[in-house]
Amino acid sequence: MSDFASRMTGSARRLGPLCVGIDPHPGRIPDLFGGDTPDGISRWGRGVVAAAAGRAGIVKPQVGLFERHGPEGMRALQDVCAAAREAGLLVIADAKRGDIGSTAEGYARAYLGVDAPFACDAVTVNPYMGIDTLEPFLREAEANGKGVIVLARTSNPGSADFQAKDMGGAPLYARVVQALAPAIARLMGPSGWSSLMLVAGATGPDEARELRALAPGAPFLVPGYGAQGSGARDALAGFVRRGNRLEGGVVNASRSVTFPASADAAGDMAAWTSAIRAAIDAAQADLVALSGATENAGSVIGG
């Protein structure tokens, strides 16, 4: 099996760097799908998958919004992950897990293992407990061609509380990235990118470039594009030129592409799917206009 970084880079080259966040917020699931029930979020998530296929390379279900429905919600997550992989999409389970060794093994098997119940391509993890707690995830990733995405700098206001605070001359998030250097090297793939990614919700282009300098080989998962407020230029600030395009990870959009106003008005599935497709195409085009040509398109390079 190929490594995760090669699959991710390949899909970004082909279609653009957009990652479609699948976040079943309470009260937002259209009646078309049965509303906010385990069945409803399963059908809605699979609807998003069907709309995204061929337009984006990667999707990111937000586990907490499935888990709130209990075991049946986790069944819906399983459905959505399976549908996405069948449709040829890469799947990031946004689980933000982290625990001591033996328990981390449980989470690593749940998301990255051979026959993982929540079969995905990569999972997000929290580094607070220390590098040893990431080891079970790294091991499964290495063995099975999966990715591990470590929270470094998140995009919420409270990320300033600890992540941005100085720890002996550099902010905590930089210390996390520095401590990950051996893991980034260990998961380096033939694409020139590692399957150890970083959540890099930079507050501005300077911080994004600083993160890039600290970890030249780690792709970024960039949150905060679209509804959360940042534009394409900010989102791509940590990307680097490779050939005729900017590379460096994926940029997530959730609400702006899965709950666009145009979809609220959709009276049937075809209209809803068209609305989601148009929103995905617009976001992808916005990013590609700056990141440069996809393999199937011309060579317009912005930036």
Add this chain to the structure above:
Amino acid sequence: MSDFASRMTGSARRLGPLCVGIDPHPGRIPDLFGGDTPDGISRWGRGVVAAAAGRAGIVKPQVGLFERHGPEGMRALQDVCAAAREAGLLVIADAKRGDIGSTAEGYARAYLGVDAPFACDAVTVNPYMGIDTLEPFLREAEANGKGVIVLARTSNPGSADFQAKDMGGAPLYARVVQALAPAIARLMGPSGWSSLMLVAGATGPDEARELRALAPGAPFLVPGYGAQGSGARDALAGFVRRGNRLEGGVVNASRSVTFPASADAAGDMAAWTSAIRAAIDAAQADLVALSGATENAGSVIGG
């Protein structure tokens, strides 16, 4: 409904400070229960609950070891939580969740909400993303008489990587505890203890006393007692004298009480239950010998 801290303090006064960790490790579930399957871990976990009832006041299922079995594993977690609450035990879901606001709301509802699918009394959470990400948990805890247990200092070797590093004159874990002061005050209950607890895996008595000084009102969830190596004296180092006993939280033991060697040899359920009960009684007695009298016992005070 009473506040979590009152229920926890009451149970510790009655029975002692032992918390029984329910960690279904792969390869450790006895054949008696059907082995390492969703059904097997459900039956085993409920067996531990039945053995613990009346002997310990609180149990702590380790979510990752259920989640590795997918939705059916989460169903088993649900079974174990329900059985524990029916048996009058308090339940800490050791989930170590954490995410930005809207997703954190999902997790908070999953574990602490009214009609939460994983109905428990408290949940462990990770502070890395910042105080705002804990707010949804605090809100559910306040509304529903639940507890929130924040990772401060964990007991794994890698906890030195970030938690113990200096951040402007104090280690990160101390900065986390300081930042939690308003939340600790907000969840303060009539017992004189807050329903905001801290995971306090102190490496020694000095650090435990430092943590206690930083957060006089926050009960500790102390990991690392028993199989992980520390003795009762270390485990209780952050407890304080109240009346004729030491109070300050609960002390978790998992493997030493749920997988004692005596249980491996048990040929039937009665023998297995006796072995677990004996292990729980021994751990509880070891802790009570130092922490002081339970309400139903004499007034032997060590320490």
